[in-house]
Amino acid sequence: MERLEVSATSVLRLAPHIVFRFDETRQRWIMMAPERLMLPDEQAVEILQLVDGKTGVAAIIDALATRYTQAPRELIATDVTAMLQDLADKGCLADAAAR
Amino acid sequence: MPPRVDPPLALLAELSHRCPLSCPYCSNPVALERAASELGEAEWRRVLAEAASLGVLQVHFSGGEPMVRRDLPSLIAAASDHGLYSNLITSGTLGGEREISAFAAAGLKHVQLSFQDFEPTNNDRIAGLAGAHARKTSFAAAVRAAGLPLTVNMVVHRQNLGGVPEMIDMALALGARRLEIAHVQYYAWALANRAAFLPSRQQLDDATRIVEAARTRLKGILAIDYVVPDYHGVRPKSCMNGWGRQFLNVTPSGKAVPCHAAESLPGLVFPSVRDSSLADIWYRSDAFNRFRGTDWMAEPCRSCDRREIDWGGCRCQAFLLAGDAGRADPVCALSPDHGVVEAALQQAESAPPAFVYRHFS
Numbered sequence: 523m524e525r526l527e528v529s530a531t532s533v534l535r536l537a538p539h540i541v542f543r544f545d546e547t548r549q550r551w552i553m554m555a556p557e558r559l560m561l562p563d564e565q566a567v568e569i570l571q572l573v574d575g576k577t578g579v580a581a582i583i584d585a586l587a588t589r590y591t592q593a594p595r596e597l598i599a600t601d602v603t604a605m606l607q608d609l610a611d612k613g614c615l616a617d618a619a620a621r
Numbered sequence: 622m623p624p625r626v627d628p629p630l631a632l633l634a635e636l637s638h639r640c641p642l643s644c645p646y647c648s649n650p651v652a653l654e655r656a657a658s659e660l661g662e663a664e665w666r667r668v669l670a671e672a673a674s675l676g677v678l679q680v681h682f683s684g685g686e687p688m689v690r691r692d693l694p695s696l697i698a699a700a701s702d703h704g705l706y707s708n709l710i711t712s713g714t715l716g717g718e719r720e721i722s723a724f725a726a727a728g729l730k731h732v733q734l735s736f737q738d739f740e741p742t743n744n745d746r747i748a749g750l751a752g753a754h755a756r757k758t759s760f761a762a763a764v765r766a767a768g769l770p771l772t773v774n775m776v777v778h779r780q781n782l783g784g785v786p787e788m789i790d791m792a793l794a795l796g797a798r799r800l801e802i803a804h805v806q807y808y809a810w811a812l813a814n815r816a817a818f819l820p821s822r823q824q825l826d827d828a829t830r831i832v833e834a835a836r837t838r839l840k841g842i843l844a845i846d847y848v849v850p851d852y853h854g855v856r857p858k859s860c861m862n863g864w865g866r867q868f869l870n871v872t873p874s875g876k877a878v879p880c881h882a883a884e885s886l887p888g889l890v891f892p893s894v895r896d897s898s899l900a901d902i903w904y905r906s907d908a909f910n911r912f913r914g915t916d917w918m919a920e921p922c923r924s925c926d927r928r929e930i931d932w933g934g935c936r937c938q939a940f941l942l943a944g945d946a947g948r949a950d951p952v953c954a955l956s957p958d959h960g961v962v963e964a965a966l967q968q969a970e971s972a973p974p975a976f977v978y979r980h981f982s
Contacts, residue, residue, distance in 0.1 A: 523796075525841030539730050539770045541706055547628055547676035554706040556731035556770055556799060559630060559678060611841040613770070613798045 526617060528579060528607040530599070533618040535575035540614050542570055555614055569602055575618040579606065624914025626865070626904055628676025632705075633683055633870040633881065634665065636693070640686040641714045643749035644737060645976040646776060646811035646818060649685060650884050653981050658874040662692040664895065666699045668871055671899040673703035677869070683710040685873065694723040701728025708733060710774075713760030714753050718767075721760075725767040732764045733772040733801070739787040747780070749978050761795040772799040777828070778818035779973060785831045793843055800843055802832060804850040808882040808937055810979050817976055819969040825853055852962050856927060857934025857950035864912035864936060869903060877902045879909055882937040886946050912936050917947060921955045 528534070536542060541554040551567045553560040562570060568589075572582045583602050587595040609615050638653040660668070669680065680700050687693055688711055700707040709724060713734045721732075734757060737747035741754035764771045773792040777785070785802065792800040804825075805811050805818045820828075832847045839845070851858045861868045861880045870878045875894040878884055884891065889908045892901075903909060911917065915928050922933040933939075934950020942951040943958040951958035 523793075523842055537770075538768065541730070543704075545676075545678065552678065554678060554730075556772055557679070557681075557708060557733070611844075613844060 526610040526615065528603055528610050528615075530578075530580040530583070530603070532579045532606075533575065533577070534573050534579065534606060534610070534615045535618045536570075536573060537614055537616045553614070555612065558612070560614075565601075566605060569605060573606070573615065579603065623910075624916075626913065627867075629672075629869045629903055630677065630867040631679045631681065631869070632668075632672045632677045633681045633868070634668070634687075634696075635683050635685065635870065635872050635881070636665070636687040636690045636696070637873050638685040639689045640684060640712065640979075641750055642686070642712050642737075642753065643979040644747060644776075644810070645749075645814045645978050646778070646805040647979040648806070648809060648811070648881055649979070650882075651809050651813070653979075654873045655981070660871075660873065660875045660894070662695060664875065665692070665696050668875075668894050668899065669696065669699045669705065670703055671894075672869070673700075673705055675899050675903060677705065679706045679708065681708045681710055686712050686715060688715040688720065694720075694727045697724055697727040697729050706730050711735070711760075712748075712753070713757040714750065717760055718763040721763045721767045721769070725769055729769060731770050731772065733774050734761055734764065735774045735776065736788075736791070737776065738781045739775075739784050739791040740781075743781060747976075758795070761797070765796040770799075771795065771797045772801055773797040774801045774803060776805055777802055778805045779820040779824055779969065780817070782820050782824050782828050785828045786835075789831075789835050789839075789843070789845070793839075798843065799846065801846045801848070802828075803846075803848040806848075806850075807852070808885065808941065810977070812941060813977050815965060816968050817973040819850065819852060819965060821969050822853060822966070825850065851935075851938075851950075851952045852966060854952060855954045857931050857938075857952045859931045860935035860938075860950070863932035865903070865909040866913070866932075869899070877906075877909075879912075880937070882935075883908075885937055886940050912946070919947060919949070921953075921957075922949050925955070 545552045551562055553562055583599045586598050637659055638649050697707050707729050708731045709729055710733045738744040744754040745751050775788045807815050832845055836845050865879045870881050871894055876891045877894055878891050891908050892906045918933055922928050934953055936946045938950050939948045940946040942961050949956040951962050
């Protein structure tokens with residue numbers, strides 16, 4: 523087993539045991555992993571909604587850059603990649619091409 | 622002002638105290654509940670439904686050994702139907718591929734499998750069951766074959782702590798993505814056996830160094846959760862992240878408690894799910910409100926700037942070591958009772974006594 527390295531060319535999906543959903547009780551998005559609960563902030567939610575097994579990391583960065591025109595694309599790219607790498611290291615993401 | 626009470630995040634469903642193992646550090650109470658007093662399937666299904674509507678997100682099926690219950694697949698399915706994220710905490714000594722496939726089909730999300738040591742002979746000696754290690758190993762393979770994520774849980778103490786490097790290798794070989802290296806916590810059976818388990822400072826520091834190096838080396842491959850023995854700390858653990866703040870435990874006979882050791886506390890009446898709704902228990906019972914917030918605290922906790930970080934530490938430990946659940950956790954170096962912890966640490970520097978194995982009395 524090897525570490526999943528996230529780059530602009532990666533296409534990612536949620537790992538099969540990860541649940542990302544809206545919680546009615548708390549009125550917020552949550553992400554659940556084995557014995558772990560994550561409470562993604564607004565930006566993380568936007569990114570996670572684009573982690574669909576089809577949209578590549580570069581396209582996710584583009585989508586955010588279009589939405590947040592004040593921030594330089596480079597900065598957005600660094601933030602998005604770091605966040606996805608962190609989630610990959612926690613076992614929450616998988617390579618869309620791998621089964 | 623009464624503290625604000627948020628909905629619980631997790632439910633620990635202790636389905637049974639029955640277990641083929643007899644580990645001398647078992648976290649079950651010393652007075653184990655018998656099979657005849659266990660909640661039935663319909664009662665558990667109601668508890669799961671109520672938990673979900675109360676806001677619980679994750680359910681941990683535990684025990685004892687939860688796989689002694691034949692209705693486990695049906696309870697997992699009920700949890701899934703209510704949107705609960707379900708986790709099985711098992712010894713992996715009952716059943717295998719057939720059972721795991723049924724659990725996976727019912728929507729189980731994750732398995733946490735316990736080991737007593739990487740080395741079979743010592744594993745089976747600590748578990749008090751011959752052949753346990755071999756069964757656990759094939760159980761792990763069945764979990765992976767069913768496509769379920771696996772966490773290996775290694776309970777560590779002075780009689781196996783030297784094997785941490787091999788434990789890490791074993792977890793990797795079993796295909797686990799997570800390894801929990803959890804030092805024994807001293808309650809119930811483990812407190813009776815404390816001198817046999819508490820490691821010396823040197824043993825602990827060596828193990829901690831190995832874990833830290835492995836975490837860096839295995840980043841993205843194996844996540845290692847590491848629970849240190851609080852006796853060696855300076856400040857107490859934030860036990861359960863605070864009494865009645867996030868966590869709810871239902872015992873085999875239906876008693877609702879804020880943590881699995883809370884039944885040891887005198888003067889508290891823990892409500893039963895047979896008589897009350899989970900919402901009533903969570904928001905309105907005396908037992909759950911007793912140590913919520915900070916108003917109950919005495920000094921040195923009351924004026925401590927960490928009072929809402931560690932919540933005074935563990936109420937059970939305060940009672941067990943200082944005789945009063947309302948005092949500071951004696952593990953805290955600021956506690957006036959800290960001497961009892963220092964005495965136990967002193968004892969950890971000499972040879973360990975024999976085990977008292979878990980048993981029904």
